[in-house]
Amino acid sequence: LAKTTQPISMDSYEGQEVNITCSHNNIATNDYITWYQQFPSQGPRFIIQGYKTKVTNEVASLFIPADRKSSTLSLPRVSLSDTAVYYCLVGDLPPDKLIFGTGTRLQVFP
């Protein structure tokens, strides 16, 4: 599984767009990029998954450049309830174990 690097923490205000970038220089050809969210005292929750270019769902967008050595999770118009830890994971299918790093702790202020 490729090693990932992401900021330890980020601050934002309600209504702003938040972009969290993850570096994964050693990503392999078969690897997918997946983001999870974790609230305090809860299990991680899948947000979005992609292989290349851009993926969008009702929660977030994932931007992946052509070289796939990084990815950016974009949260549009965050609210206080988006305060959580966000994890970037890189790995191959089928559903293998998930290796979590320390994640990015996002704090949203009013």
Add this chain to the structure above:
Amino acid sequence: EPEVTQTPSHQVTQMGQEVILRCVPISNHLYFYWYRQILGQKVEFLVSFYNNEISEKSEIFDDQFSVERPDGSNFTLKIRSTKLEDSAMYFCASSPGEETYEQYFGPGTRLTVT
């Protein structure tokens, strides 16, 4: 929306006692996992289970740990002789199959060993 459930939500036990943590994965899922998270630390993989057998386990998952799927719905994690350092949040997760990297996590069981 289907969800993974776990019981109990909080378990307090004395060092050396056996505990069984229970999980009910989402019904049509095929892959099952246990993770743990010590307070303030990363989520750590313990074990994965597929086709009624362990498919992978971590170094943490030593002889004190075992998993079982005793019937078609439950998935359990047993710790035979708990240690203080086993105190953590234990998460069960399940996944539908080979076309997704998505795992669905339960709410967790907080295990406190005294």
